Amino acid sequence: MQTRIISLLVEDHPGVLTRMSGMFTMRGINITSLTVSPCEKEGLSRMTVAIDGSESELEKVRKQLSNLIEVVKVVDLKDEEAIIRDLCLLKVHAKDSGARSEVMQLAESYGARIVDATLDSVTLELTEEPERISRFVELMKHFGVKQLFRSGVTAIGGGGGGGSEK
């Protein structure tokens, strides 16, 4: 089992998201993360889906997705070739100045931005690879995480190409 990322180009119609996610439910495959956004082509949207599954499950999903009428393109983004990002918003307890400076120091070393602060909390923003965000979140748990939001992964093929198209 490993995380697989599929990038889809779909028609921007009402119901496409339901149809696409319904297909995963129907085939018994769990989506771990999903993002939907406009893309460079008018009338089309891009979906980035992360699933946990084997190579054969990925193959099945890819083919079933291709069969959906409104799916224009299915791209399998391999880890090593893709640039993968997740956005994280995190509210951390920081009641005393010691904790506060430690949080800020760690945030800086991870490249996280301080987007808000109150007397007893700091809100951080980090855009990074999902695994690095997970490590950062683990660290912050030491101080006490009040709230955590993650956008889910979005990814783009590296280099000049668009990933391996199926």
Place this chain on the structure above:
Amino acid sequence: MARVKLSGAEIVVEELKDEGVEVAFGIPGGVLLDLYDILYEEKEIRHILMRHEQCAAHAADGYARVLGKTGVCIATSGPGATNLVTGLANANIDSSPVVALTGQVPTSAIGSDAFQEASTFTITMPITKHNFLVKRTEDLPKVIHNAFYIANSGRKGVVLIDLPKDVLAGVARVDLHPTWTFAGYKPNIKPNQVQTKKTAVVLANAERPLILAGGGVISADATEELRHLAEFLGAGVVTTLMGKGTIPEGHPFCLGMAGMHGHIYANRAINECDALLAVGIRFSDRTTGWQLDQFAPDATLIHVDIDAAEINKNLQVDIPIVGDVKLALSDIIKWLEKKKRTEGNSKSVWVQRIREMHSACEDCIKDVRSAGSSISDRLIKEISEILDDDAIVTTEVGQCQMFAAHYYMTKNPRTFISSGGLGTMGFGFPAAIGAKVAAPDKKVVDIAGDGSFLMTCQDLATCVENDIPVVVCIFDNRYLGMVRQWQELFFDKKYSHTGLGITPDFVKLAEAFGCYGERVEKPEELKDALNNAFESGKPAVIDMVVGKEDKVLPMIPPGGGIIGMIGTEKCKHV
């Protein structure tokens, strides 16, 4: 074509006619009044009023399977649409081209839990190939055009169009008969030449080649190619349930249906072959059994299908070929014909073996009249002998279906119509209605069980009102027979809720609807009863009293493999 100003309902009817629709099976309702107002005047489309929407879908499905042409059914919003669901799921899983039109509450009322509102669009998403919710009258031409194109191309299936009341009532200026396609819909038609050539080499070099043919061969109208390939190569042919009719049963190379309730020799051939060409099938568990190590263990597996998603879904294969089955078989034949006949391995020993198994199979079927066979076995054999080769047989689901699959000798494609994937009780009778409408000159017989028939029998009224003389032959054992059989064999004869009691009297039921009815107590009475039924010119019900504990045997027990059949005592061992 010039722009025309039409109402939504008029556009729908114009586009249906442009798609060649001649028949629609449906039931009107409040939100469909505008559409039915146009259909009232319409001469080119015959609308058949059904008595339940499930039957409308099954009838459209039966019609499509007989003609290969897209069947059309119509239902109103809410309960009309939800009643369609079973029929649509049934057609879709068996890749039958059907377009369903459903009424919907006005767009302004969608989401308000209005009277007879159900979210047909979301409900039918997983049981259709594609569906549409039309929001604007001006979108109707392209939606209808695309619905028909999607339903009857690539892997065929069901497309539903949900039509809100205001979209049908509204008026728009439109261009009729547009051409417009989805960027993401490009069915894989042309098979890969490297793969077909590789297949030809494997088949030529095989000593024991076998073809496993499924419904995809019929769907692609490729039965001629299949037969030619089998004969040219010296390959045996076995089929799935959906593949009955791909090769005439009785052909010396045909070993009949394989799988859970298949012929023992068909299953044995799969186990013995060294190259298996599976065509237009999806390797359902009912075909492969559950011990996959017994399924063609020594064979190079070749899988031809129009749907890439079927490749390696249930079984890993050695050579996949995605594309139109007819083109793929033609290519394989072309490559084989280019080789000299002397090239490759001799199949003579295998052809001998196929003939030996074929004649054992024939003997086994002939022996049905002998003592020890069940009344059910004998009745289905009678039906097979009485009906001519062109007759169309539909089946309900359960024991009656498997008796028919096993003993009814199907000679032509599109003459054996059964619910393969979904296994829908109540399918056979409304499918027979669709079949009879599609082929009015052919005899159409539904092989039914008493349990199944009661699920959709109200449409006898449709048959009487519309002069659709189908004949229903009921295997009447007053049980849900297949489940009872499993309870007998695997649950210590605890017949939990499978007994159906003594009602109804099916002859009187038939007569109450104005149909012909007759009861058959002994198999030898069936011939006269069937003749009486056909001669009556009316829709007819023949109530065949069968042994309460008749069983369909042999069978692969649950969890078993294709050479682990039970109940093989009456089969000759060769």
